[in-house]
Amino acid sequence: MPADQPSTRLHVVTGKGGAGKSTVAAALALALAGPGKRVLLCEVEGRQGISRLFAGAPLGVTEAALTHGLTPGPGAGLGQPGGEVFALHIDPEAALREYLATYLHVGPAVRALEAFGMVEFATSIAPGLRDVLLTGKVYEATKPTRRGKGALTYDAVVLDAPPTGRVTRFLTANAELAGLARMGPIKNQADSVMATLRGPQTAIHLVTLLEDMVVQETVDAVSELRSAELPVRSVVINRARPQLLEDELANSVAAGAVRPQDVATTLSRAFSISPGSRGSARPPDLGFVDTLLRWGTQHTERRRLENVERDRLYALGLDLTELPAHPGPVDPTTLRDFARDLSQSRIAR
Amino acid sequence: MTSRPRLDVDALLDDPQTKIVVCCGSGGVGKTTTAAALALRAAERGRRVVVLTIDPAKRLAQSLGIEALDNTPRTVRGLRQDPGRGSGSLAATMLDMKSTFDEVVVSQATPDKARQILGNPFYIALSTSFAGTQEYMAMEKLGQLHTQATAEGTYDLIVVDTPPSRSALDFLDAPERLSAFLDGRFIRLLMAPARGPARLLGSGISMVTHAMSTILGSHVLEDMQTFVAALDTVFGGFRQRAARTYSLLQAPGTAFVVVATPERDALDEASYFLNRLGEEQMPLAGVIVNRMTELEGGEVVTVEQALDAAAALGSAGSQADRSARVCAGLLKVYADRVATATTQLQYREDFRTAHDGVPMASVPALISDVHDLDGLRMVGELLAKGSPKSGRKTPAKDPTKPKR
Numbered sequence: 001m002p003a004d005q006p007s008t009r010l011h012v013v014t015g016k017g018g019a020g021k022s023t024v025a026a027a028l029a030l031a032l033a034g035p036g037k038r039v040l041l042c043e044v045e046g047r048q049g050i051s052r053l054f055a056g057a058p059l060g061v062t063e064a065a066l067t068h069g070l071t072p073g074p075g076a077g078l079g080q081p082g083g084e085v086f087a088l089h090i091d092p093e094a095a096l097r098e099y100l101a102t103y104l105h106v107g108p109a110v111r112a113l114e115a116f117g118m119v120e121f122a123t124s125i126a127p128g129l130r131d132v133l134l135t136g137k138v139y140e141a142t143k144p145t146r147r148g149k150g151a152l153t154y155d156a157v158v159l160d161a162p163p164t165g166r167v168t169r170f171l172t173a174n175a176e177l178a179g180l181a182r183m184g185p186i187k188n189q190a191d192s193v194m195a196t197l198r199g200p201q202t203a204i205h206l207v208t209l210l211e212d213m214v215v216q217e218t219v220d221a222v223s224e225l226r227s228a229e230l231p232v233r234s235v236v237i238n239r240a241r242p243q244l245l246e247d248e249l250a251n252s253v254a255a256g257a258v259r260p261q262d263v264a265t266t267l268s269r270a271f272s273i274s275p276g277s278r279g280s281a282r283p284p285d286l287g288f289v290d291t292l293l294r295w296g297t298q299h300t301e302r303r304r305l306e307n308v309e310r311d312r313l314y315a316l317g318l319d320l321t322e323l324p325a326h327p328g329p330v331d332p333t334t335l336r337d338f339a340r341d342l343s344q345s346r347i348a349r
Numbered sequence: 350m351t352s353r354p355r356l357d358v359d360a361l362l363d364d365p366q367t368k369i370v371v372c373c374g375s376g377g378v379g380k381t382t383t384a385a386a387l388a389l390r391a392a393e394r395g396r397r398v399v400v401l402t403i404d405p406a407k408r409l410a411q412s413l414g415i416e417a418l419d420n421t422p423r424t425v426r427g428l429r430q431d432p433g434r435g436s437g438s439l440a441a442t443m444l445d446m447k448s449t450f451d452e453v454v455v456s457q458a459t460p461d462k463a464r465q466i467l468g469n470p471f472y473i474a475l476s477t478s479f480a481g482t483q484e485y486m487a488m489e490k491l492g493q494l495h496t497q498a499t500a501e502g503t504y505d506l507i508v509v510d511t512p513p514s515r516s517a518l519d520f521l522d523a524p525e526r527l528s529a530f531l532d533g534r535f536i537r538l539l540m541a542p543a544r545g546p547a548r549l550l551g552s553g554i555s556m557v558t559h560a561m562s563t564i565l566g567s568h569v570l571e572d573m574q575t576f577v578a579a580l581d582t583v584f585g586g587f588r589q590r591a592a593r594t595y596s597l598l599q600a601p602g603t604a605f606v607v608v609a610t611p612e613r614d615a616l617d618e619a620s621y622f623l624n625r626l627g628e629e630q631m632p633l634a635g636v637i638v639n640r641m642t643e644l645e646g647g648e649v650v651t652v653e654q655a656l657d658a659a660a661a662l663g664s665a666g667s668q669a670d671r672s673a674r675v676c677a678g679l680l681k682v683y684a685d686r687v688a689t690a691t692t693q694l695q696y697r698e699d700f701r702t703a704h705d706g707v708p709m710a711s712v713p714a715l716i717s718d719v720h721d722l723d724g725l726r727m728v729g730e731l732l733a734k735g736s737p738k739s740g741r742k743t744p745a746k747d748p749t750k751p752k753r
Contacts, residue, residue: 016376016377017375017376017377018375018376018377018378018610018612018614019377049614163376165376211718212717212718214377242685244678244681244682244685245675245678245679245681245682246674246678249671249674249678250678252675253679258675262672263672263675263676263679265672266662266672266673266675266676267658267676267680269662270658270659270661270662270676270677270680271650271654271658285649287647287649288647288649288650291645291647291649291683292676292680292682292683295647295679295682295683295686296678296679296682298716299682299685299686301716302716305716305717329613
């Protein structure tokens with residue numbers, strides 16, 4: 001990877017609900033936190049999905065060390081420890097207090113506003129303001145130099161953003177605010193946040209599944225983000241079905257060109273060699289062969305449909321990364337496997 | 350021993366006492382498709398149904414044979430009526446936040462005031478682009494449909510899909526949040542100039558308005574005050590309506606259906622819904638688990654045995670042995686499917702154990718997405734016979750089935 005290329009400081013990960021965007025955000029943070037790097041992983045929706053992934057305590061509203069980053073594999077600094085991953089649950093109320101303190105520079109006024117319920121008001125009835133605060137806080141964390149004592153700087157910030165249906169609105173909340181507040185420090189802040197979110201240091205990644213409706217939503221979101229001048233970088237295909245049967249063979253199976261009797265013969269050979277099958281109560285019969293062929297055909301049909309979706313995603317002209325389907329829950333070990341996959345793809349550059 | 354009550358979808362839909370079915374669940378579990386399939390099935394079984402969707406998926410509209418859904422219910426054509434069940438009907442509508450909000454304003458305020466509100470920049474922002482408004486408006490739309498159904502007898506069943514919010518039960522909190530908002534001190538502060546002497550609010554007022562002018566600019570404060578004062582009249586009625594919708598949801602004619610997929614996150618979210626519904630005393634009909642990987646009784650050898658056999662074929666087979674490669678691949682496909690299905694069954698069992706006695710139905714994973722009425726009809730049939738672990742396939746349209 002070229003070292004002189006301006007590096008991405010903010011990775012925004014979105015995706016249709018259920019597609020696994022928190023998983024990808026967490027894996028990306030691990031992948032980015034190579035030796036000597038410090039990465040912040042932010043969650044904004046209060047779902048605590050990240051702490052669940054790492055099987056840890058709920059994230060706090062202040063930045064705290066979460067885990068260490070990916071340890072390099074052979075050939076790339078083997079033996080060096082991974083970097084640091086910090087995590088933050090951005091809470092709108094805490095963000096508002098901070099925001100007011102920053103822009104008013106006077107304690108009493110903030111306390112007065114608080115006494116009059118400004119905080120409640122702003123964060124409950126005006127969710128748009130909530131988005132302003134959340135993105136504002138992410139923007140603060142991305143700065144190469146940060147105000148406040150003990151404030152850390154990060155090589156990269158990964159945002160587990162709201163789902164595709166809401167992400168454009170979320171990311172453009174500050175543009176909206178800049179329109180409402182026609183001048184003053186609020187407008188300036190809003191403009192700076194938008195400049196960062198639309199700038200070359202930001203990359204938006206969309207997590208998708210190879211299913212028709214999910215891909216459609218992804219395609220729609222890409223065009224929505226693009227018209228909002230937001231920098232869409234890549235698509236991550238999650239839970240891609242593995243190729244278990246070579247295409248040509250799969251097509252024969254699907255076409256019914258494989259004779260059940262041949263399969264049965266080969267199977268009995270296989271089960272007589274295989275040590276694991278010793279003591280197997282039932283030798284494979286024609287019913288089993290039938291199941292194998294039927295499931296093989298269904299698998300082939302699913303793969304074919306997935307390839308149709310894959311082509312639609314390729315047509316977007318974005319970087320594409322695939323993460324394999326994984327049976328069972330995503331645990332910290334799986335997460336590191338995903339991180340390794342991501343670190344070898346272009347998304348982490 | 351865990352009891353395994355089955356969610357009898359047909360009994361639920363056929364019961365004339367069922368007036369509202371609310372589908373909730375986390376995003377991506379097939380909630381909208383489930384709502385549409387339930388609505389179609391009910392209509393073909395003789396109910397006069399309207400389905401309210403929130404999800405703007407164009408595919409769904411198309412699968413209902415409608416180019417685009419909007420705020421006005423559109424009639425769905427091509428229903429296959431079940432003879433002897435009377436004539437049902439189906440209409441579909443999609444929530445349009447802004448129009449719904451505008452309608453409320455226009456119906457509640459004097460024409461002058463309505464104009465003032467509709468033109469205010471804060472109102473425009475609130476009604477079009479702020480997340481959360483969707484939940485309020487979903488409640489409002491449900492209330493409207495129900496009022497219309499009761500008054501005009503247009504519909505006798507409303508099927509609702511819920512917004513894909515952070516917490517899809519946010520819509521339940523809408524009335525409470527609204528009340529909290531209206532009773533909030535900040536709102537009263539903003540309305541102070543409209544309502545009377547500012548000194549009633551104490552000495553903090555000038556400092557607060559000054560602080561706000563500093564950060565927001567004074568015109569913003571004015572816009573906000575105009576907005577809040579104007580909405581004041583509207584919100585009284587709005588709040589009442591939201592409270593009415595809330596009690597409607599608690600009433601016996603309502604049935605909540607929680608939709609999930611056999612994955613840990615989706616089931617965790619479903620657990621959360623069940624708990625919330627319980628706390629709010631909302632009537633639960635049951636849980637639908639979509640996209641179960643089916644084994645069709647085809648599991649003969651274990652995952653390990655299949656993988657061992659595949660490996661044996663791989664190491665013994667020469668390049669030329671095509672049959673060995675086919676078999677090895679088929680065995681891997683088999684192992685993958687059995688492993689997936691086993692994990693899913695385990696999740697579902699854990700869920701069932703945690704929610705003993707909650708009626709459940711499962712729908713097998715389909716190879717492709719639903720594209721048309723036939724697809725929705727098939728999902729409906731699968732839902733109706735989808736009792737977990739029921740080997741018996743009850744005919745979908747069995748008139749002798751007991752009522753709920």
